[in-house]
Amino acid sequence: MVFSTALGVAYHDSNGKYHEVHVRTNGEVILSAGAIGSPQLLLLSGLGPSSYLSSLNIHVVRDHPFIGQYMADNxxxxxxxxxxxxxxxxxxxxxxxxxxxxxxxxxxxxxxxxxxxxxxxxxxxxxxxxxxxxxxxxxxxxxxTGSLHLLSASNVTVSPSVRFNxxxxxxxxxxxxxxxxxxxxxxxxxxxxxxxxxxxxxxxxxxxxxxxxxxxxxxxxxxxxxxxxFWHIHGGCLPNKVVDSILKVIGVDSLRVVDASTFFNSPGTNPQATTMMLGRYIGMKMLEERAANQGYPFLEYI
Ligand SMILES: Cc1cc2nc3c(=O)[nH]c(=O)nc-3n(C[C@H](O)[C@H](O)[C@H](O)COP(=O)(O)OP(=O)(O)OC[C@H]3O[C@@H](n4cnc5c(N)ncnc54)[C@H](O)[C@@H]3O)c2cc1C
CATH class of the missing domain: 3.30.410.40 (Cholesterol Oxidase; domain 2)
Structure with missing residues (x-):
């Protein structure tokens, strides 16, 4: 499989000034913009269903048919x-x-x-x-479940449209x-x-x-x-469809999604605690991976 690689993040700060941050060696981009923001940013970055992106004149970096799909709300x-x-x-x-x-x-x-x-x-x-x-x-x-559609192909501040069905x-x-x-x-x-x-x-x-x-x-x-x-929106970047079991975007190096967009279900009555636990769990996995890459035992590393 040919992999694409996330190179960094481009953003405007609160004063409107443009910045670019580049991924360092062995680093990665972690996207945590929520169940609406994460699929939106991936689509704007050229990851998504290729025919849909092409219809919006967005350069297709990688065909990803399920980004923005399986959007759910309770x-x-x-x-x-x-x-x-x-x-x-x-x-x-x-x-x-x-x-x-x-x-x-x-x-x-x-x-x-x-x-x-x-x-x-x-x-x-x-x-x-x-x-x-x-x-x-x-x-x-x-x-x-439903799907998310961009209302602007170039302006990230324009919220996408979501239908939950x-x-x-x-x-x-x-x-x-x-x-x-x-x-x-x-x-x-x-x-x-x-x-x-x-x-x-x-x-x-x-x-x-x-x-x-x-x-x-x-x-x-x-x-x-x-x-x-109850505003417990989830889906849009589901495991085995968009991300793998440790939430790395399938077919893309150095890019992970860690938020409620990766939930098949929004458990219990209060998903915020689950989202925080997910952050902790993936953080530990990342430390474990880094320890393995650098050749020392995980427990000593932390
Ligand atoms: C009104 C309301 C009430 C809620 N009440 C509760 C409650 O009482 N208990 C509970 O457990 N859960 C509650 N929830 C649900 C809970 O807030 C979410 O499940 C949880 O926050 C999801 O976490 P997340 O990390 O996926 O996304 P979020 O917490 O939404 O974090 C995403 C972040 O990304 C930022 N972002 C998005 N797009 C961009 C962009 N393009 N550039 C830069 N930043 C961006 C957003 O501003 C936000 O800070 C409530 C939600 C709402 C809307």
Missing amino acids: PRTGVNILLRDSITDLGLRVVGITESGPYIESFTVAPNTPLTSIIPFVGSVALFNSSVQIIGGKITRPKS YYNHTEDVNECWNVVEVIRKLLATPTMEEYKFGGQNFEFLGLPLPEESSDYETIASFCRDTLST
Whole structure:
């Protein structure tokens, strides 16, 4: 196989001044620009599907059909309940778990907080003078994936466009159905009684839960219409497709990708810790490689 080699990094600093940094002997470029930034930078550098790059007049350094593919985000679906009073506890809590995996989390939004970034479908201006309780489930391992496309072939500051194809896959809708059923059980508990208006019904912002006897299509519509995100974006530079098992870009010397773009799945409820552990793991692997190259034992090296 003919290898290309990463030579360095070119960038503009915060004053707009241009710099080039060249890789030293035995050094390498480590790309950690995140699940959107890393595929974008690789495509702009000429690594990607060759016909796609050529159509944008980007010089093809190496054909890499899967860069920017398998982009995924975990959909969040649930209900939002307007409370009668202001609640001061703003912590995020796990309040349920389905048998198929998804966790149900709940958090309180303080009065007079703009809600549009949290529950986009409630409208452009959403302020309430009492608290809002958000209850939602994260679909843990979405089968639906999409792709990333450049909106500029020359300007790195223009963000690319990403399509995640949320809920395209039946299994994701079925996981959402499990989330709906666990939330239904949660709302039926005696603890939740005091959050009903006048002791009668919950005051939902956005859609209430579908009827208990709902069919697949009704549930699928509910999941899509209440879709939001936990911002746990991943994919775009997957192992065995773009990088190898130690995250070196396949077919390219001196180039590694170390970030959430290499995750098949975004584990648990908080991927940041996993991303940091990945950094530590790959850092140790690099030290091990360097020790081996320079001929001394790894343990003595560290
Ligand atoms: C609003 C929000 C809330 C979140 N809350 C949580 C949470 O509570 N707990 C949790 O565990 N996770 C949370 N996450 C997810 C978590 O932040 C990510 O999973 C994690 O940061 C991914 O790490 P990363 O290294 O892949 O990318 P990032 O942390 O995004 O790092 C990529 C870095 O590259 C930089 N970059 C990108 N492109 C370029 C470029 N062209 N030139 C120079 N620099 C560039 C970016 O500015 C960024 O600093 C949240 C995410 C968002 C967006």
